[in-house]
Amino acid sequence: MNTLEEVNDFVHHGHQEYLPHVSIDPVIFGYYQQKLKILLLRWKGLDGWGLPGGFIKRREPLSQAAYRILHEKTNLSDLFLQQFHVFGDSPYRVQERSGREYKEKFGLEVEPDNWLLERTLSIGYFALVDYSKVSVTTDYFTEDYYWFDVSDIPPLLFDQNETVEKALLTLRLQIYHQPIGYNLLPEKFTIPEIHTLYETILGKELDQRNFSKKLIALGLIKKLDERRSIGAHRSPFLYQFEKEQYEQALQEGIMHTY
Amino acid sequence: MNTLEEVNDFVHHGHQEYLPHVSIDPVIFGYYQQKLKILLLRWKGLDGWGLPGGFIKRREPLSQAAYRILHEKTNLSDLFLQQFHVFGDSPYRVQERSGREYKEKFGLEVEPDNWLLERTLSIGYFALVDYSKVSVTTDYFTEDYYWFDVSDIPPLLFDQNETVEKALLTLRLQIYHQPIGYNLLPEKFTIPEIHTLYETILGKELDQRNFSKKLIALGLIKKLDERRSIGAHRSPFLYQFEKEQYEQALQEGIMHTY
DNA sequence: AATTATTCCGTAAATTTTACGCATTGTAAA
DNA sequence: TTTACAATGCGTAAAATTTACGGAATAATT
Numbered sequence: 014m015n016t017l018e019e020v021n022d023f024v025h026h027g028h029q030e031y032l033p034h035v036s037i038d039p040v041i042f043g044y045y046q047q048k049l050k051i052l053l054l055r056w057k058g059l060d061g062w063g064l065p066g067g068f069i070k071r072r073e074p075l076s077q078a079a080y081r082i083l084h085e086k087t088n089l090s091d092l093f094l095q096q097f098h099v100f101g102d103s104p105y106r107v108q109e110r111s112g113r114e115y116k117e118k119f120g121l122e123v124e125p126d127n128w129l130l131e132r133t134l135s136i137g138y139f140a141l142v143d144y145s146k147v148s149v150t151t152d153y154f155t156e157d158y159y160w161f162d163v164s165d166i167p168p169l170l171f172d173q174n175e176t177v178e179k180a181l182l183t184l185r186l187q188i189y190h191q192p193i194g195y196n197l198l199p200e201k202f203t204i205p206e207i208h209t210l211y212e213t214i215l216g217k218e219l220d221q222r223n224f225s226k227k228l229i230a231l232g233l234i235k236k237l238d239e240r241r242s243i244g245a246h247r248s249p250f251l252y253q254f255e256k257e258q259y260e261q262a263l264q265e266g267i268m269h270t271y
Numbered sequence: 272m273n274t275l276e277e278v279n280d281f282v283h284h285g286h287q288e289y290l291p292h293v294s295i296d297p298v299i300f301g302y303y304q305q306k307l308k309i310l311l312l313r314w315k316g317l318d319g320w321g322l323p324g325g326f327i328k329r330r331e332p333l334s335q336a337a338y339r340i341l342h343e344k345t346n347l348s349d350l351f352l353q354q355f356h357v358f359g360d361s362p363y364r365v366q367e368r369s370g371r372e373y374k375e376k377f378g379l380e381v382e383p384d385n386w387l388l389e390r391t392l393s394i395g396y397f398a399l400v401d402y403s404k405v406s407v408t409t410d411y412f413t414e415d416y417y418w419f420d421v422s423d424i425p426p427l428l429f430d431q432n433e434t435v436e437k438a439l440l441t442l443r444l445q446i447y448h449q450p451i452g453y454n455l456l457p458e459k460f461t462i463p464e465i466h467t468l469y470e471t472i473l474g475k476e477l478d479q480r481n482f483s484k485k486l487i488a489l490g491l492i493k494k495l496d497e498r499r500s501i502g503a504h505r506s507p508f509l510y511q512f513e514k515e516q517y518e519q520a521l522q523e524g525i526m527h528t529y
Numbered sequence: 530a531a532t533t534a535t536t537c538c539g540t541a542a543a544t545t546t547t548a549c550g551c552a553t554t555g556t557a558a559a
Numbered sequence: 560t561t562t563a564c565a566a567t568g569c570g571t572a573a574a575a576t577t578t579a580c581g582g583a584a585t586a587a588t589t
Contacts, residue, residue, distance in 0.1 A: 034292050035392060071390060075359030099357055099394055101333030132329060134293060136357055186524070190444075205536075222537070223578070246535050247585040266444070463567075480568075481547065504566050505554040 014152045024121055028128035031068035037079050038066040038135045040180035043144030043160060044197040049213050050160035057156040058118030063170035079138050088148045093141040093196040097183045101134040103172050139180040141196040188214055190266045192233050192259050203241050203249040232258045272410045282379055286386035289326035295337050296324040296393045298438035301402035301418060302455040307471050308418035315414040316376030321428035337396050346406045351399040351454040355441045359392040361430050397438040399454040446472055448524045450491050450517050461499050461507040490516045
């Protein structure tokens with residue numbers, strides 16, 4: 014959706030292709046320089062940051078819609094994606110951003126009963142992606158994008174701050190029962206790297222010795238015969254996820270602390 | 272909705288009052304005679320059992336809609352209610368039950384583009400209720416109701432068997448992190464009662480001595496000075512939930528096994 | 530060659546979970 | 560009335576897991 018013509022078609026006829034009243038709003042987590050980041054888009058004219066959301070096509074399975082939207086924005090196909098909550102306790106959140114803005118910012122005439130101005134429930138997804146592999150695609154509505162540190166999220170459009178908070182909470186709870194990291198780290202990683210990742214996500218210190226002991230005992234990672242040459246000091250060994258064990262743990266869950 | 276006139280109005284004008292494309296489908300758990308039960312309704316004419324679902328009013332917060340629907344069906348106001356998943360991977364599930372049936376069973380003419388025949392996402396909720404306090408309200412669409420044992424659920428309409436399975440799975444996972452029982456048991460209960468409840472939900476045996484030790488150690492229940500006179504044998508003491516501790520555990524979660 | 534920062538192996542203490550033994554109590558059967 | 564039985568309820572010991580931490584080894588820097 015890059016030309017004004019396409020946008021105009023979307024605004025006035027989008028409800029024929031997409032299901033109205035429901036949007037998908039993904040919180041995309043990436044990990045970079047030992048910080049947990051979230052991808053946000055700046056909406057043109059709205060003077061605000063928001064999640065890279067989208068709509069469900071009328072004959073498209075829900076989970077497929079979520080993957081499509083993620084793929085459109087990040088050009089990634091290998092990612093962890095999970096639904097976590099439906100937000101719909103503020104029925105008026107979209108109307109408030111009235112049709113006036115469409116006219117002022119885009120010069121578009123929008124009827125008061127336009128589908129985009131109606132009440133919309135928001136299905137929250139969270140995604141874990143390899144930061145280095147993401148190439149963000151922007152469109153007509155999108156002015157800019159930026160990876161924000163989770164500890165430094167700006168005020169977001171509508172009630173999306175709540176969405177981000179709940180996504181983070183869900184991620185932190187989930188890390189106790191499911192392995193996390195496959196989609197946040199490069200294929201080969203060092204113990205200090207995955208250790209810092211977990212500390213970052215959980216926001217607390219974890220004893221490195223016990224942590225690696227645990228991961229190896231669970232059979233989730235295996236040591237390789239290579240080392241990573243970091244700038245100074247001793248080269249740490251590289252590790253890799255045991256794909257099978259990892260998948261199994263994703264399915265069955267694990268019961269433990271780190 | 273008890274008269275044909277009301278039903279006719281709902282079918283033809285319901286989309287003015289309710290949000291189309293989204294339904295709320297609650298899985299209502301009750302506990303009776305040491306069995307975990309689910310409340311299902313038999314839909315008139317459709318020859319099938321289904322969840323007691325409903326729609327969201329256009330200006331009604333989502334969570335309020337869920338409470339309203341539960342209240343309408345069970346006449347309960349004190350219950351545990353939680354959203355757990357949105358189902359929408361079978362886009363055609365409603366269309367299949369075409370408008371023909373409305374005509375055959377109810378004598379209603381339904382246009383092919385009627386809102387009730389369009390694709391509908393289903394927001395799954397699960398509720399825990401005190402079986403003995405429920406009085407089921409049926410309406411024009413509802414022929415019968417029955418509390419089914421969870422181990423004996425019949426084939427349900429649409430893909431609601433998946434909904435029930437996921438609800439049960441969620442309940443079983445959740446019981447490890449949150450106290451459960453306040454809404455499933457009477458106010459005062461015995462150790463054997465709550466013990467059997469947990470065994471029933473988890474579907475496995477739990478050492479009674481360690482189980483009660485745990486609950487008391489967590490400060491979740493307190494012993495009363497009364498006993499319950501069961502038919503035979505020694506009268507067991509009654510216990511009660513510590514409301515404050517219980518609420519706190521609901522908020523913060525507990526990390527343990529039983 | 531000495532210094533320093535970091536990796537990484539191992540062990541001991543503390544805590545938690547699990548497994549049961551058995552006295553107690555109240556009803557039912559003999 | 561006595562005996563038998565079934566279920567409650569308390570306590571303790573063994574097993575397993577988690578937590579804490581000492582210190583050797585390594586590799587770049589000075």
